[in-house]
Amino acid sequence: MNIVVCIKQVPDTNDVKINPETNTLIREGVQSVINPFDMYAIEEGIRLKEKFNGKVTVITMGPPQAIEALREAIALGADEAVLLSDRAFAGSDTWATSLVLSKAIEKIADYDLIICGKQASDGDTAQVGPGIATHIDLPQATYVRRIDTVHLDTTPKVIVVERLLEEGYELLEIELPALITVVKEINEPRLPSLRGKMKAKKAEIIKWSNADLMIEENQLGLNGSPTQVVRIFTPPQKATGKIYQGEPEATVAELIGEIEDLLK
């Protein structure tokens, strides 16, 4: 079973602190990490490979330094890694990003399953996974919390997955090749092994630019993106709240006095 895992390098939110005066993020010295949801995607890919053989290829679109994220994925157990980097990709919204990733996956060609994290922690859109599936015309299952069964000996190959919804989950049977996006519940990611780390250091990372993907310029980056950010602003700060301290009975009474109307 050959698997492609799409990952993104994002700022590490564990490092992000809020400046209490301005209520804005302090970004100085923030480390870049693999998007937390993608860790579950990588882990699921590796588990499937361990069970059914095949290989795991990780791909990412990003600046040259995103290569670090790919090395980390190899340390965890991925076999191959592809960095999609080109200044022409900069400014891509989810439409253009999913086009670049889908073209790269089509170039990889030999795959049964594409796995993405449910969304990236910096953009929070959850649009790129379904976007890739649509560009390639693949079936999809988003918010997968479990792969129940894998049938590789049937024609076509199928998997049965549990898709997490607001009020429960649904069971879907999907023909492969397909794309799934995964939620945290699906597994517990491993830590990289020492051997994996050694392998990652030496691993050759495949690098593709648009010269390899041959996407038309007007579908790339800023020019290919239907959406445009016109303004970025800090939301008006919330007024300081009323915080009560003291005897529990008194504080509860004070709170109730304030919120009584809201509760009716």
Added chain:
Amino acid sequence: MSPIKIVDEKCVGCGLCLKVCPVEAITLIDKKAVIDLDKCTLCGACVSSCKFKAIIITRLSPVVKEDLTKYNGVWVFAEQRDGAIASVVFELLAKARQLAADLNTYVGAALLGGNISSKAKELIFRGADKVYVVDSPDLDHYTAENYAKAIVSLVAKYKPEILLAGATTTGRSLVSRIAVNLYAGLTADCTGLAIDKARRLLIQTRPAFGGNIMAEIISPNFRPQMATVRHKVMPESERDASRRGEIIKEEIDTKVIDKRVKFLDFIKETISTVNLSEADIIVSGGRGLGDEKNFSLIKDLAESLNAAVGSSRACVDAGWIPYSHQVGQTGRTVCPKIYIACGISGQIQHLVGMQSAKTIIAINKDPDAAIFKVANYGIVGDLFTVLPLLTKKIKEIRNG
């Protein structure tokens, strides 16, 4: 040539752009801003921050596929499960009415499903002028593939200028397929929508970088302008059974039905009967509860308020409560009217999932806990004493 440029003559080296750049791509060299193009993502944050208009982003003129003025109408995707229309649809209809008034156009609703036609009237009562119904056994259960196909053909035929959906698990996975298919702009999880009347543009506001920054987004050259909208941010439309509208029946070509995804079953699964995303009130517990059994304090309070039960990541990781209750970055983003955080310290990962709640109430024994910074009201105290008192008081109020 790079699409982003600093006009050296205008740049005074004030450094404002350095502060807003999310990827630290700007440095000051000889008192002029310099952009590292290997880091720059062309997000535009610096452009809007520059008081001297010294940063310019240029785009190629877009490939405009067709006459955009042919598009009109504000459409809403009428999400439903087993015939029950999701409440976010009523929120979208209320917003759509305002947008349509500004654009002097109609409000449409796209209703898809099996044996669903009888629900069309409800959408009219809630604000739709026209309801486009695709009633087919093939659409009995939602699959993104077939729902997207049905809506893509509706859009191709009727050309709405705006298409809105709830930012639910269904909405988010559906509309991305539609947008890619149509080559349309799509903005995720909006908390504000407005119209630029002069240009007939939808101004879409959404939290970015974890909610501490807001971004305004437009799709000037593509139609329809698409957005998913966060649940509970906008008020629902009133139901008016005297409203009249038009019901238009459409079919889906059975030949195009995608059979690669088969719906097998739906399993309902939440502790409380209240859906976290739809709840008006959420009571959440955190590490401060100390033990799984103490979640009963949260459940008691939630029950007295008819609220949903939420949780911080710590409790889910400890196995005290299922993942479906987790609020925060790796869980759900919620926007209830009231959010009560009990024994939750307020790490950034939790805050991004709940800080847009209208009223936040925090109960924590540590007066310096970060949760108090975002709280409208707070009690510094031991939750094992405070919660039972609070539950008791609320029961008294609620029982008159």
